[in-house]
Amino acid sequence: MGDQTAPSRAMSLFFDRAKPYLAMVSLQFGYAGMYIICMVAFRRGMSHWVLVVYRHAVATVVMAPFAFFVERKIRPKLTVSVFLKIVALGFLEPVLDQNLYYVGMKTTSATFASAFVNVLPAVTFIMAIIFRLEKVNLKRISSLAKVIGTAITVGGAMVMTLYSGPIVNILWYTHGGSQHNSSSSSSDQQHWVTGIITLISCIFGWSGFFIVQSMTLKEYPAELSLTALVCLMGMFESGIVALIFERNMSAWKIGFDSRFLAAAYSGVVCSGIAYYMQSVVNKARGPVFVTAFSPLSMVITAILGAIVLAEQIHLGSLIGAIVIVIGLYSVIWGKGKELSASNTDFEKGKPNQSQILGKNISDLGDEIDIESTGISNIQAKKILAEEP
Numbered sequence: 001m002g003d004q005t006a007p008s009r010a011m012s013l014f015f016d017r018a019k020p021y022l023a024m025v026s027l028q029f030g031y032a033g034m035y036i037i038c039m040v041a042f043r044r045g046m047s048h049w050v051l052v053v054y055r056h057a058v059a060t061v062v063m064a065p066f067a068f069f070v071e072r073k074i075r076p077k078l079t080v081s082v083f084l085k086i087v088a089l090g091f092l093e094p095v096l097d098q099n100l101y102y103v104g105m106k107t108t109s110a111t112f113a114s115a116f117v118n119v120l121p122a123v124t125f126i127m128a129i130i131f132r133l134e135k136v137n138l139k140r141i142s143s144l145a146k147v148i149g150t151a152i153t154v155g156g157a158m159v160m161t162l163y164s165g166p167i168v169n170i171l172w173y174t175h176g177g178s179q180h181n182s183s184s185s186s187s188d189q190q191h192w193v194t195g196i197i198t199l200i201s202c203i204f205g206w207s208g209f210f211i212v213q214s215m216t217l218k219e220y221p222a223e224l225s226l227t228a229l230v231c232l233m234g235m236f237e238s239g240i241v242a243l244i245f246e247r248n249m250s251a252w253k254i255g256f257d258s259r260f261l262a263a264a265y266s267g268v269v270c271s272g273i274a275y276y277m278q279s280v281v282n283k284a285r286g287p288v289f290v291t292a293f294s295p296l297s298m299v300i301t302a303i304l305g306a307i308v309l310a311e312q313i314h315l316g317s318l319i320g321a322i323v324i325v326i327g328l329y330s331v332i333w334g335k336g337k338e339l340s341a342s343n344t345d346f347e348k349g350k351p352n353q354s355q356i357l358g359k360n361i362s363d364l365g366d367e368i369d370i371e372s373t374g375i376s377n378i379q380a381k382k383i384l385a386e387e388p
Contacts, residue, residue, distance in 0.1 A: 020281045021332075024293040027277055030269040032300035034262075035113070036308050039105065041262035047251040048102035049242035051263055054254070056094050056235040058267025063231060063276070067224035075222045078229075085216040086229050087237075089209060094234025094271070095241055096205035104199040116199045117206075118157035118298055118324055121331065122150045124207040124291040131211055134288050142337035146288070149330025153295055156323030160298070165315030210287035213279060223279035231271055285335065292331045295324040 042048065067075075076082075105113035125146070128134035136143045213226075220226055246252075254260050282290050299321045306313050 020285055020289065023277045023281055024290065025296060027274055028293055028296040029300055030274065031297040032304055034266045034270045035105070035297070035301045036304045037258065037265055038102065038262045040308070041259045042102070042106055044258055046254070046259040046262065047242075047246050047248075048099060048106070049238070049246040050251050051102070051266070052094055052098050052238040053235060053242050054263035055267040055271055056231045056238060058264055059231040059271035059275075060228060060235055062268050063224065063228040063272040067222075067228040071222045071225050075225050076220050079219070082216060082220045085212055085219075086226070086233050088212050089216065089230045090233030090237045092205045092209040092212065093230070095238050097202050097209060099238070099241070100198045100202035100205065104195045104202060107198070108195040113199060116157065117203065118160070118295040119154050120203055120206055120294045121288065121291045122154045123203050124210055125150050125288050127207050127211050128286065128288050133211065133214055133286060142334040142341065145330045145334030145337065149327045149334060152327030152330060153324050156295070156320045156327055159323060160317050160320030163316035163319075165319075168313050168315055168318060207291070210278070210282060210290055214282050214287050217279060217283045221283065223276055223283070226279055227272065227275040230275055234271075285339070288331070289335050292328060292335070295328050298324065
């Protein structure tokens with residue numbers, strides 16, 4: 001019986017350890033699909049201000065019932081401190097990050113914007129150190145791996161951003177989009193400054209979201225409820241912003257087309273499910289682990305962009321992708337090494353039950369802290385000796 005259960009237990013343990021990795025990798029496929037779908041919707045005249053509102057309206061409708069029924073017995077009390085953090089979360093991600101990202105994507109391209117977002121792990125890593133959510137000890141190889149891996153990831157992103165190189169026709173029909181991309185290239189040069197500023201602001205907003213999310217989960221450890229509340233708050237806040245910046249009321253009308261698909265897909269997958277999965281992994285592994293996988297979406301987006309949007313793939317994109325994957329592996333390896341070390345230290349420091357039962361009364365008396373008890377060691381021994 002023991003021989004039969006041992007493999008199943010090992011397999012179960014493997015899947016438990018692999019869940020955070022599988023969740024984050026699958027999420028990058030979801031983000032890549034959103035980039036492509038939203039780009040198609042924008043080309044057909046959809047306002048990104050309106051998209052953000054509809055996106056979080058859909059996410060609220062989908063996630064609220066699950067949060068209400070699944071966590072009705074474990075949901076903590078909503079304090080003023082938690083409410084203010086939810087307001088901040090609703091502004092940082094739905095309002096600031098998404099709108100600025102869409103502006104940057106429209107002024108550049110889906111591939112360029114997703115490539116620039118690869119600096120997200122580095123910015124989050126720095127912010128996590130500032131807010132003491134991440135520890136760095138350069139004497140340990142795990143910390144060095146995280147630092148070096150983050151630097152490599154940023155380097156790969158810069159290669160993709162600053163160096164294009166010759167076109168690589170990895171798909172037989174990518175040459176068909178040469179005319180489109182030549183005009184797109186000139187547009188990139190024209191809107192370069194605007195795209196860079198908006199994308200940098202987007203990165204800081206997104207990193208701040210993960211930092212505040214990690215802090216909020218310590219006070220409000222109900223991932224589904226937090227997700228629903230953030231989506232609801234994001235809908236209201238982005239609605240106010242949209243009414244200010246989008247004066248054309250006809251922009252709010254959408255039919256069953258790519259615009260409806262963009263709102264539904266991004267709402268369910270990239271707001272509802274993504275916020276929840278990120279909350280669970282953030283709570284277990286921290287914000288740096290969550291953002292470490294974001295470079296993968298760039299690789300997926302570049303391939304989908306070439307297929308769906310006829311965007312050309314350049315040599316710089318391929319080189320940057322390889323460099324980013326190397327940096328990503330280094331960061332994940334360092335995080336895994338730290339987790340293993342912390343588990344080992346915990347097991348070593350955990351007292352054995354036989355050791356506890358085998359304690360001698362006189363030994364216990366010697367270990368009593370004089371300052372915390374206010375009595376001397378001699379008095380402590382005398383008291384313990386009189387115990388039956």
